Amino acid sequence: MFERMASTTGLFRPRGAVAAGLGLGTSQLGTLQALAASTESVAQIISIAATAEALAVTLTGAVIAGAGEYDGAKGLPPMMVSWVKAIQAEEQAHYEYLTKAGARPLTLTFTVPQNLASITNDSKALLDFVVAAEGIFIGAYIAAAAEFAALGQPGLTQVAYQVAGVECEHRTLANYARGATPPNNLGFENAPFHTVGEAADKVKSLGLLGTPSPAATLHYADFAGKVDRMGVSRWTP
Amino acid sequence: MPEHTGTPSSKLTRRDLIRLAGATGLGLFVTRFGGIRSMAEAAAMSESVTDIINIAATAEAMAVTLLGAAIKGAPGYLNADGSRGLAAPLVTVLKAAQSSEQAHYAFLTHAGAKPLTLTFNVPDPKIATETTTLFKTIETLETAFIAAYMAAAREFAAMKKIDLVKIAVQIGGVEAEHRALARLALGEALPHNLAYEAPMFNDVGDAAAALKKLGFIGGAGSAVKYDDFASGVDNTGMTDLSPM
DSSP: OOOOOSOOOOSOOOOSSOSSSOOTTTOOHHHHHHHHHOOOOHHHHHHHHHHHHHHHHHHHHHHHHTGGGHHHHTOOOHHHHHHHHHHHHHHHHHHHHHHHTTOOOSOSEEEEOGGGGGGGTOHHHHHHHHHHHHHHHHHHHHHHHHHHHHTTOHHHHHHHHHHHHHHHHHHHHHHHHTTOSSSSOBSSOOOOOSSHHHHHHHHHHTTTTOOSSOSEEEETHHHHTTOOOTTOBOOOO | OOOOOSOSOTTHHHHHHHOOOOOBTTTBOOOOOTTTHHHHHHHHTTSOHHHHHHHHHHHHHHHHHHHHHHHHTGGGOBOTTSOBSOOHHHHHHHHHHHHHHHHHHHHHHHTTOOOSOSEEEESSGGGGTBHHHHHHHHHHHHHHHHHHHHHHHHHHHHTTOHHHHHHHHHHHHHHHHHHHHHHHHTTOSOSOOBSSOOOOOSSHHHHHHHHHHHTSSSOSSEEEEGGGTGGGOOOTTOBOOSOO
16 A cells, blocks of 8 residues: 655745745755755655556556447547557656666555546546646656755756656647647646655545545556557657 | 847857767757766856856747747648648647747746847748648757756756756646647657657757757848747636746
């Protein structure tokens, strides 16, 4: 069962970016805030990230496997299926890199709570969920990039950036698929989390990491071996 | 607004020493990290925050300008099927992209960035007349912008400028969305074809040099000015026009 790795109840809880300008060259407030907020180590960050990537591989795998059941057996359009396959491949690439780097996913069993059951058979609900979920992942990797910087790891900041960009692509394409106008509706990506642990808390709150009486229980191992990498390049950072 | 035509800093010579010009595609610089990494990192550290945001603001102004020109000329574009006029959904995407680039520009200049120039060039006339050329160009430029903000994020991280790291990722992510949508407009079967965004530059100065080499800055093509398009930006449907 997933347990949150980092505490966010410190003596000093920053409430977002510095309000008065950027503090360019004059303030280390951002650094202090990040250090104060972040009790997460690199290992903790990447383990949480790997868990999220495994979740994504699993859920997308379930969508692919059940593609024909959506919308009253009308099925997902072939283009959408190919897109979901590529998303799964990319999340799997992220998972592989993180685990090779030593990440240990906190769980590889995931749940679909009853209130999200429609994502298993309704394309609109699915796409709404994907947009929201990618938003959480994007926020998580933005937090990770900042935390890695505070930990003196600019190379890992770059990797977090490289992953975040791909999650952003997923977000906008899911937005396009659900008919959002415009699909590229953000001036700046949302950064609601100070730590990756906060993002994990959000995912947990949705019931995806274990919940009573779930609509579905899914195992990463049932889907990881079926990832289709066709058309996807740059398999490592 | 006064134009700045100088190079971002006096450190170009140091960057030149470490830059390996590998022109691919439309001539973008691709730098190798391997054996020169320590030197590259040292050179990258030589860029100040001011250097970085000045270059970034220049790129954003360029994007606002070029997108504005495309939007203005939308009815005249030649499509691959021989029809005329950019499809309405594509114009909507371009307007939204311009809105976000303007938001980036506004944020950077509010923070003190001074763009190096506000006059840009269209190196290939077909960018202004052919839909396929337009979106291939957008894909190429967005790929460069993604890589530029990647370099910025890494440089800010090395400086322990945590807030700036976050902003670089927040902007870079939007540029990644633009890249995918450009590929969608081109009819690519997989708009999101990368598992990791591609690193291309050791530092943001390399990105600026790439834009110059492509002819968008200081080039010979027809000139377009930021001031002619900035006031026409349409924010319809947009949110989060500031990073806070």
